[in-house]
Every structure is written in C-alpha cells, then in structure tokens.
Amino acid sequence: MQYLISVVDDGQAEAAGSDLSASAAEDAAIDVFNEQLRTDGYWVFAGGLGGPVGATVVDNRGETPIISDGPFLESKEYLAGFWIIEAPDLDVALRLAAGGSKACNRKIEVRPFLQP
Amino acid sequence: MSEVAAAITLAHREEWARVVATLARRFGDLDIAEDATSEAFAIAVERWPADGVPPNPGGWLTTTAGRKAIDLVRRENKRDSKHREAMMIFDDEPAGPPGAIDDDRLRLIFTCCHPALALETRVALTLRMVGGLAVDEIARVLLVEPSAMARRITRAKVKIREAGIPFRVPAPDDLPERVSGVLAVLFLVFNEGYLATGPDTDPIRDDLTTEAIRLTRLIRELMPDDGEVIGLLAMMLLIEARRAARVSMDGELVTIDEQDRGAWNRALIAEGHALVRERLNAGMAPGRYQILAAINAVHTSAPGIRDTDWSQVLALYDHLVQLDPSPVIALNRAIALAEVDGPEVALATVDRLEAPLNGYHAFHAARADILRRLGRGSDAREAYDRAIQLSGNAAETAYLARRRDQLAG
Structure with missing residues (x-):
C-alpha cells in the first residue's frame, strides 16, 4: 500500500523567525531519514513545500477560472511537506511516520492512498 | 430456558x-x-x-x-x-495446526484495540467483535444513541480496511505497548461496570464487569505468561468479589470500611489471591495492574477493616506512584496515608492535588471524608456538596448525601 505522510507545521517556524519551515539541523536529519527510506525500499517520493504565503487557489468549476491569493484554508497549521511511502500495512507506516516526525521535528498525518 | x-x-x-x-x-x-x-x-x-x-x-x-x-x-x-x-x-x-485459531482471536483483539483507532472506538469494536454484544447493547453500555454507535463501528471497519490496519499479533518490539493498550480497553469496560454513570442506570453494571472479566480471562489463556494480564485479571476478580457488599438494600454505595465481609465472594477472592501469589513467585518487577491487584489482595485478606495492613497498602502505592505519577494514583495513595499517618498529613497531600483534580468527584469525596475526620464540619459539607454535584453514580450520590447530612452542626 502507499501512504501519504504529511508534515504539519503548527507555527513553530514562524515563531523561530524563519520563512522556511525546516531549520538546518532538521534538514540534515531529514536527509538521513530519507536515505534510510531508500535503503529499506519504502521510498516513493518526498518534497518540502514553500509556505502558505506562496499559495494561490484556482476554482474553474464555473464559467471562468477564479484565481485568489492565499491558501484555501486560513489556519495557523499548514502543510509543510510530505512523503509518499510504500509499506505493507499501517503498523509499518506508523513506525516510519514516527521516524519522520522525529527527523523533521513536526507533527505528522498518515493517510492511505485509495487502492488501485 | x-x-x-x-x-x-x-x-x-x-x-x-x-x-x-x-x-x-x-x-x-x-x-x-x-x-x-x-x-x-x-x-x-x-x-x-x-x-x-x-x-x-x-x-x-x-x-x-x-x-x-x-x-x-x-x-x-x-x-x-x-x-x-x-x-x-x-x-x-482445514484449520492450521492446533492453536492457530486461538491466534486468530488474539489477532482480532489486537486489531480492535489498534492505537490508530480512538479509545471509545476500540472499546466499542472490542465489545462487538470479540465480546459479541449487539450494537444496541453497546450503545446502551457507552450511553450513546444506537444509530451513532452503528455509525462509529461502521467507520472503524472502513478505517481498518482503508488504512491497512493489519490483522496480526504485533511485532515483539511493539508487543508490551500494544498489550497495555488492550488491557486499557478492558479496564475501561470494567470500570464503567464497577461505577456506572447516569441517573437511570444501575449503580453497578455486572453485565460489564462480567464481560470485562471474561475477555481478560480469554487474553490470559492466549498470553499465559504476561504478568500484567494476570495482574489485571486478579485485580478485577478481587474487586468483583466485593460486588454484593458494595451497594446497600436502599441503593446506597457502601465503602469498604462498612461492607459486610461475609457477603464477599470467597471463590473469586481465592482465585485472585492465587494469581497475585503466582506473580509474586515469578520474582519479576510488577507493572501497575499487578500492584493494583496486590493492593486489592491486602484489602481482601483482612477479616475486618481494623485488620487491614495499611502500611503495606501505602508501600504498594508508593511503588505505584513511581510507575504512574498520575494525580488519581496520588489521591488513592493519600487515602492510605490518612490511615497510616493520620488525616492531617493526608489533607496536606490531598490539597496539593486540587489543580489537576478539581473536576473529579473522587477528589472532593476523599477530601470531605478527611475533613469530617478532622472535625471540620462546614469545610466537609462544602466538599461533600461538590462531590455530589460531580458524581454521576446514583449509589455514590446517596452515600455522599447521607454522610453530609450526618455532619454535626
């Protein structure tokens, strides 16, 4: 199964006075964690996201696309990055998420992709 | 029938x-x-x-x-x-080697008590899948609408399927923590039976305590060497043994000092004591349920309240506080402390717990009792009032009201 592991920034980067979610130490720990994911065969994809300040919402369900500045949800918590992993079951996914949370020093949400 | x-x-x-x-x-x-x-x-x-x-x-x-x-x-x-x-x-x-089916039941229990499910959901799912209770019965047990309970169980099954919660016994590394998660579910079911909430429910729900004991026995059969499983079972048996003496004819809670010990169930006490001895002989450091079982064994060994070895109870609570520094345990320790070092010393300890326990009925009930023994009538009355206000159990409320009304002045 594939799982999306979302990294939740709850405002701690801002509190630390940084535009970037992860600090240098966190970045280094994430690199180590990623390398382990690749070695163990869980890795599918991962990436860090720019802050909500760079977000734009597009809604083209109507006649013309409506473009608006900012994230779709104004909240102190935002998605700062994610992993996609391949794991046999939730127990393994949760164990990896625990490692990921430690590495990036953030809260994490684990969600399964729909089964093909 | x-x-x-x-x-x-x-x-x-x-x-x-x-x-x-x-x-x-x-x-x-x-x-x-x-x-x-x-x-x-x-x-x-x-x-x-x-x-x-x-x-x-x-x-x-x-x-x-x-x-x-x-x-x-x-x-x-x-x-x-x-x-x-x-x-x-x-x-x-055909079924696999002998014991394979028992493994299936164990898998089922671990799946129902998976930490990725909310605690109330784990309780509901365990009662349904392992206990075989109907959805309506579980709704009554957990005091929610049957339709809401049905939705909760359905959602849990969807989550198990979609999130890939595995149907298996956890890896050895995770086992102790996962077992304690299972025991927490059973303890919760037992506790709700032991002191049921709600004005219209029976004060003691023996359907729940019986079910919790039955499931704990099952887990013991499946994991005979786990000390905490034995501890939880022993504790439940020793509390269940006193059930008949815990509520008076008029539906009032009877505290252990006033209970008719002749009404205690001797067979359950003997079984509970044997389990506690089994763990003592194992010579391994006990976990919290084993200590709670030992405390109950001290109580049930005494022929009368005056024979209770309170210093032993206090020593066990001292040990328990090390493992579980929660304020509720500290409160129970203070009750033993009142017997050993007197109510004055105990009151100082209890008062330090006010911040975390101010909304907890047992805190005010314990405090009221200590104040009563110190002869501080009006303070005691206030504490009884607060305990009555917070208690959701009809038998306990009746008991507290009587104690309050007996205060002099």
Missing part, C-alpha cells in the same frame, strides 16, 4: 469471537466476518430447535458462517471480489 436456547446462548458466548476471528483471517475483512457470523447465529436460532443442536456447534457455526461469507463476497461484486474469491479458495483448507 429450553435446552436448545441454552445451547445457543452458550455457543454465542464460547464461539462468537472464534468464528469472527477465523473469518476475518480467511476473508481479510472484518465487515464480512461480522455479518457472516451474525447470519450464522441467526440460522442456528432458526434450525437448531427443529434439527437439534449439532454435535460440534463451533464447527457448524464456522462452516455456516464461511458459506455466508462467500455469498456476501459474491453479492458484493466489488472490483476486488475476484481477488478475494481466489484467496478464499486458496485459503479454504
């Missing part, structure tokens, strides 16, 4: 979890396992009175439920049904 009805009741108690667990493994789906098992029992209710009780009721139920499950899979006609059918045929062999 007719002989057939008794046989069905017995089969339900003995075989429900086994059948659900076997099917859950074979079909990889809790929903199908649950539906097929209830259908099999419905067929038994219909057929057994006419055809007679089969020589092996468990085998009959498993076979019937297995056929129903195949029907359900075919009827479902989902995109993955072909795959499931293939798996079913592959797996439709």
Whole structure:
C-alpha cells in the first residue's frame, strides 16, 4: 500500500523567525531519514513545500477560472511537506511516520492512498 | 430456558469471537466476518430447535458462517471480489495446526484495540467483535444513541480496511505497548461496570464487569505468561468479589470500611489471591495492574477493616506512584496515608492535588471524608456538596448525601 505522510507545521517556524519551515539541523536529519527510506525500499517520493504565503487557489468549476491569493484554508497549521511511502500495512507506516516526525521535528498525518 | 436456547446462548458466548476471528483471517475483512457470523447465529436460532443442536456447534457455526461469507463476497461484486474469491479458495483448507485459531482471536483483539483507532472506538469494536454484544447493547453500555454507535463501528471497519490496519499479533518490539493498550480497553469496560454513570442506570453494571472479566480471562489463556494480564485479571476478580457488599438494600454505595465481609465472594477472592501469589513467585518487577491487584489482595485478606495492613497498602502505592505519577494514583495513595499517618498529613497531600483534580468527584469525596475526620464540619459539607454535584453514580450520590447530612452542626 502507499501512504501519504504529511508534515504539519503548527507555527513553530514562524515563531523561530524563519520563512522556511525546516531549520538546518532538521534538514540534515531529514536527509538521513530519507536515505534510510531508500535503503529499506519504502521510498516513493518526498518534497518540502514553500509556505502558505506562496499559495494561490484556482476554482474553474464555473464559467471562468477564479484565481485568489492565499491558501484555501486560513489556519495557523499548514502543510509543510510530505512523503509518499510504500509499506505493507499501517503498523509499518506508523513506525516510519514516527521516524519522520522525529527527523523533521513536526507533527505528522498518515493517510492511505485509495487502492488501485 | 429450553435446552436448545441454552445451547445457543452458550455457543454465542464460547464461539462468537472464534468464528469472527477465523473469518476475518480467511476473508481479510472484518465487515464480512461480522455479518457472516451474525447470519450464522441467526440460522442456528432458526434450525437448531427443529434439527437439534449439532454435535460440534463451533464447527457448524464456522462452516455456516464461511458459506455466508462467500455469498456476501459474491453479492458484493466489488472490483476486488475476484481477488478475494481466489484467496478464499486458496485459503479454504482445514484449520492450521492446533492453536492457530486461538491466534486468530488474539489477532482480532489486537486489531480492535489498534492505537490508530480512538479509545471509545476500540472499546466499542472490542465489545462487538470479540465480546459479541449487539450494537444496541453497546450503545446502551457507552450511553450513546444506537444509530451513532452503528455509525462509529461502521467507520472503524472502513478505517481498518482503508488504512491497512493489519490483522496480526504485533511485532515483539511493539508487543508490551500494544498489550497495555488492550488491557486499557478492558479496564475501561470494567470500570464503567464497577461505577456506572447516569441517573437511570444501575449503580453497578455486572453485565460489564462480567464481560470485562471474561475477555481478560480469554487474553490470559492466549498470553499465559504476561504478568500484567494476570495482574489485571486478579485485580478485577478481587474487586468483583466485593460486588454484593458494595451497594446497600436502599441503593446506597457502601465503602469498604462498612461492607459486610461475609457477603464477599470467597471463590473469586481465592482465585485472585492465587494469581497475585503466582506473580509474586515469578520474582519479576510488577507493572501497575499487578500492584493494583496486590493492593486489592491486602484489602481482601483482612477479616475486618481494623485488620487491614495499611502500611503495606501505602508501600504498594508508593511503588505505584513511581510507575504512574498520575494525580488519581496520588489521591488513592493519600487515602492510605490518612490511615497510616493520620488525616492531617493526608489533607496536606490531598490539597496539593486540587489543580489537576478539581473536576473529579473522587477528589472532593476523599477530601470531605478527611475533613469530617478532622472535625471540620462546614469545610466537609462544602466538599461533600461538590462531590455530589460531580458524581454521576446514583449509589455514590446517596452515600455522599447521607454522610453530609450526618455532619454535626
């Protein structure tokens, strides 16, 4: 199964006075964690996201696309990055998420992709 | 009850979890396992009175439920049904080596008590899948609307399937923590029975305490060497043993110092004491349930309240506080402290717990009792009032009100 592991920034980067979610130490720990994911065969994809300040919402369900500045949800918590992993079951996914949370020093949400 | 009805009741108690667990493994789906098992029992209710009780009721139920499950899979006609059918045929062999079915029940328990499910959901799912309680019964137990309970159980099954919660005994590394998660669920069920909430419920719900004990016995059978499982079972037995003495004829809670010890269940006490001794002889550091069991063993060993070895109780609480620094444990320790070092010393300890426990009825009840013993009538009255206001248990409220009204002045 594939799982999306979302990294939740709850405002701690801002509190630390940084535009970037992860600090240098966190970045280094994430690199180590990623390398382990690749070695163990869980890795599918991962990436860090720019802050909500760079977000734009597009809604083209109507006649013309409506473009608006900012994230779709104004909240102190935002998605700062994610992993996609391949794991046999939730127990393994949760164990990896625990490692990921430690590495990036953030809260994490684990969600399964729909089964093909 | 007719002989057939008794046989069905017995089969339900003995075989429900086994059948659900076997099917859950074979079909990889809790929903199908649950539906097929209830259908099999419905067929038994219909057929057994006419055809007679089969020589092996468990085998009959498993076979019937297995056929129903195949029907359900075919009827479902989902995109993955072909795959499931293939798996079913592959797996439709006679049961594995002896003990394999018990492993299925253990898997079932760990799946229902998975930490990715909310605690209330774990309780509901365990009562349904392992305990075999109907959704309506569970709704009554947990004081929610039956429709809300049905939705909660359905959502839990969807989560188990979609999130890939595995149907297996956890890896050895995770085992101690996962076992303690299972025990927490059973403890919660037991506690709700021991001091039931709600003005219209019985003060003691023996259906719940009995069910919690039955499931804990089952886990003990499946994991005979786990000290904490034994500890929890012993603790439950020693508390259950005092049930008949805990509520008076007028529906008032009777505290241990006023209980008629002749009404205690000697067989349960003997069994509980034997389990506590078994753990003492194991010579391993006890966990929290083993210590709680030992505390209850001290209480149930005393022929009268004056014979209670309070210093032993206090020593056990001192040990427990090291393992579990929660304020509730500290409160119980303070109650023992009042017996050993007097109410004055205990009051100082209790008062330090006010911030975390101010909304907890037992805090005010304990404080009221200590103030009463110190002769501080008006302070005691205030504390009783607060305890009564916060207690959700009718028998306890009656007891507290009597104690308050007996205060001088």
